Amino acid sequence: MKCARCLEDTAAKVADAPDGSGAWEIYLCSRCNYSWRTTEEEEVINPEKRDPYFTLDGVDMDDLMVLVPVPPLKK
Amino acid sequence: MGCMPACKFKPLNNKRKNQGVNNLYRDLREFLAKLEEEGQLVRYTDEILPEPDVRHICRASGDMPNGPAVLMNNIKGYKGKRLVVNVHGSWANHALSFGMDKDTSPKEQFHELCNRWDNYPGEVKFVDNAPCQEVVIKDDINLFDLLPLYRINPYDGGYYFGKGNVISQDPDEPDNLDKENVGIYRMQVQGKDIIGMQALAFHDISIQLAKVEAENKPLPVAIALGVDPVLSFIASTPIYYDQSEYKFAAALNGIPQELTKAVTSNINVPAGAEFVLEGEIIPRQRFPEGPFGEFPGSYSGIRKQVRIKVKAITHRKDPIFENLYIGRPWTEADFLLGLNTCVPLYRQLKETMPEVEAVNALYQHGLTAIIATGNRFGGYAKSVAMRVASTPHGISYCKNIILVDDDVDPFDLMQVMWALSTRVRADKDVIVIPHTPGMPLDPASEPPGMGNKLIIDATSPAPPDSVMREVRMVDRMPQALEVEKIIAELQKSAGK
Numbered sequence: 001m002k003c004a005r006c007l008e009d010t011a012a013k014v015a016d017a018p019d020g021s022g023a024w025e026i027y028l029c030s031r032c033n034y035s036w037r038t039t040e041e042e043e044v045i046n047p048e049k050r051d052p053y054f055t056l057d058g059v060d061m062d063d064l065m066v067l068v069p070v071p072p073l074k075k
Numbered sequence: 076m077g078c079m080p081a082c083k084f085k086p087l088n089n090k091r092k093n094q095g096v097n098n099l100y101r102d103l104r105e106f107l108a109k110l111e112e113e114g115q116l117v118r119y120t121d122e123i124l125p126e127p128d129v130r131h132i133c134r135a136s137g138d139m140p141n142g143p144a145v146l147m148n149n150i151k152g153y154k155g156k157r158l159v160v161n162v163h164g165s166w167a168n169h170a171l172s173f174g175m176d177k178d179t180s181p182k183e184q185f186h187e188l189c190n191r192w193d194n195y196p197g198e199v200k201f202v203d204n205a206p207c208q209e210v211v212i213k214d215d216i217n218l219f220d221l222l223p224l225y226r227i228n229p230y231d232g233g234y235y236f237g238k239g240n241v242i243s244q245d246p247d248e249p250d251n252l253d254k255e256n257v258g259i260y261r262m263q264v265q266g267k268d269i270i271g272m273q274a275l276a277f278h279d280i281s282i283q284l285a286k287v288e289a290e291n292k293p294l295p296v297a298i299a300l301g302v303d304p305v306l307s308f309i310a311s312t313p314i315y316y317d318q319s320e321y322k323f324a325a326a327l328n329g330i331p332q333e334l335t336k337a338v339t340s341n342i343n344v345p346a347g348a349e350f351v352l353e354g355e356i357i358p359r360q361r362f363p364e365g366p367f368g369e370f371p372g373s374y375s376g377i378r379k380q381v382r383i384k385v386k387a388i389t390h391r392k393d394p395i396f397e398n399l400y401i402g403r404p405w406t407e408a409d410f411l412l413g414l415n416t417c418v419p420l421y422r423q424l425k426e427t428m429p430e431v432e433a434v435n436a437l438y439q440h441g442l443t444a445i446i447a448t449g450n451r452f453g454g455y456a457k458s459v460a461m462r463v464a465s466t467p468h469g470i471s472y473c474k475n476i477i478l479v480d481d482d483v484d485p486f487d488l489m490q491v492m493w494a495l496s497t498r499v500r501a502d503k504d505v506i507v508i509p510h511t512p513g514m515p516l517d518p519a520s521e522p523p524g525m526g527n528k529l530i531i532d533a534t535s536p537a538p539p540d541s542v543m544r545e546v547r548m549v550d551r552m553p554q555a556l557e558v559e560k561i562i563a564e565l566q567k568s569a570g571k
Binding site (some may be wrong): 004012014015017018019021023024026028031033034035036037039040041043044047051053061064065066067068070071072073074 | 079124125126127151152153154155156217219220221226229230232233234264265266267271273274275276281284285288289290291359360362363364365366374376377378379380381474523
């Protein structure tokens with residue numbers, strides 16, 4: 001499944017509506033960690049309509065800033 | 076040292092002082108019952124969608140004057156699950172959480188909390204068969220199934236906890252309750268049993284994390300969702316590292332904080348919590364997290380942050396998931412982070428600078444702070460500014476620091492603007508200190524984490540500073556306070 005944000009084929013279903021109503025499904029991207037519900041607004045979950053500022057098309061996850069660095073290992 | 080030895084802004088009469096301090100709430104449910112009794116909680120029973128309906132309900136309730144908490148139980152797909160928002164989302168709810176009358180002003184709440192601060196430490200009490208462990212789940216954990224999640228702001232990277240209390244211990248002293256940390260950090264559900272978390276370098280949990288990561292060990296944590304309102308308040312208060320949030324909550328509540336041991340670790344968790352998610356931070360790895368609509372009113376970036384692996388979930392029967400709205404101010408987050416920023420800054424200043432009368436740091440967790448202080452000698456107020464800029468919280472947050480005289484009420488912005496208008500000599504009283512620490516979520520912090528300090532000294536100059544050309548102030552008129560009551564009575568019957 002294509003991720004609605006990073007557009008890679010790395011998303012999979014993680015939940016159906018727990019009340020058994022079939023009201024929606026939730027998908028999760030294992031690459032960029034984006035998650036979305038099938039009933040959300042088009043501008044949120046449809047890559048064609050999503051604000052390009054909030055897409056991650058072509059961004060390498062390794063290039064993201066690390067806010068709290070990993071400390072050196074104690075010897 | 077007494078809290079308020081010479082405070083001119085101490086409007087509390089005896090009747091209101093410490094009102095209700097011994098009759099507060101053991102858990103979220105007791106407080107919700109009180110809110111409902113006071114007309115400060117409503118039940119939203121119409122069927123709604125998780126998105127965008129819950130977001131709109133959050134925004135609306137927080138925007139309303141004295142907006143109520145909203146309890147929802149009919150969210151499409153989550154039928155039967157309960158969600159409550161806006162529990163702290165008005166000054167009325169905030170006052171009620173401390174047992175004060177719901178019309179108590181922010182300034183009056185500030186002074187009341189300053190008084191109660193002296194009650195620290197309160198007591199903790201360990202209980203068996205805690206309500207938070209009525210149901211224990213260790214297998215087939217799926218957070219997306221268990222909690223009525225929703226996207227708080229449209230471009231958030233996922234479904235967030237905005238009010239989760241993260242509990243962790245000092246790895247060197249796991250049994251030292253004073254160093255057991257309870258902090259509210261933003262958390263993104265990133266898998267059925269995976270949660271991403273933002274823990275910034277200056278957060279207490281980062282001290283503990285650095286210790287275990289240096290040894291490549293996980294850090295056990297527990298996340299309590301839906302706790303008594305005073306614990307949420309103190310979990311987002313910048314107290315010292317070796318001060319116990321549990322004992323502080325008890326001190327402010329006037330009743331012991333009830334705790335129990337987590338089912339998978341040594342961590343102490345609030346016995347009455349609605350949910351407790353137990354797990355550990357995976358060491359030495361960082362994962363994409365964000366963006367998230369944050370307290371400055373803008374989205375954070377996407378950064379690599381730590382991750383929690385959930386190992387067990389415990390909850391009460393028929394649990395209530397509590398969350399808050401955060402985004403373009405004002406929101407519930409601004410109410411929650413308002414006075415709990417003011418009071419510790421005030422207390423920390425007061426320790427060495429008794430001339431400080433009050434601190435209004437309500438604005439975005441203290442990015443702007445207004446301090447009323449006596450100007451003991453020329454330039455003294457500027458020293459007060461540098462002191463607030465070097466408190467644990469002020470180092471990163473307090474960037475716009477305004478000083479006003481001790482006869483100016485810093486909570487009354489009309490008075491503050493009067494002081495700015497008539498007492499600031501820009502060539503002497505406006506100072507910028509460049510290249511200081513900054514708050515990374517502040518969009519003006521560039522690069523994120525760097526900033527500067529703006530000091531505006533709007534106090535009257537004192538010798539040996541050159542004193543302004545001689546003027547006489549128009550005196551205050553205390554007699555008018557009595558007349559206000561008479562006119563208020565007349566107004567009640569006017570127009571009838």
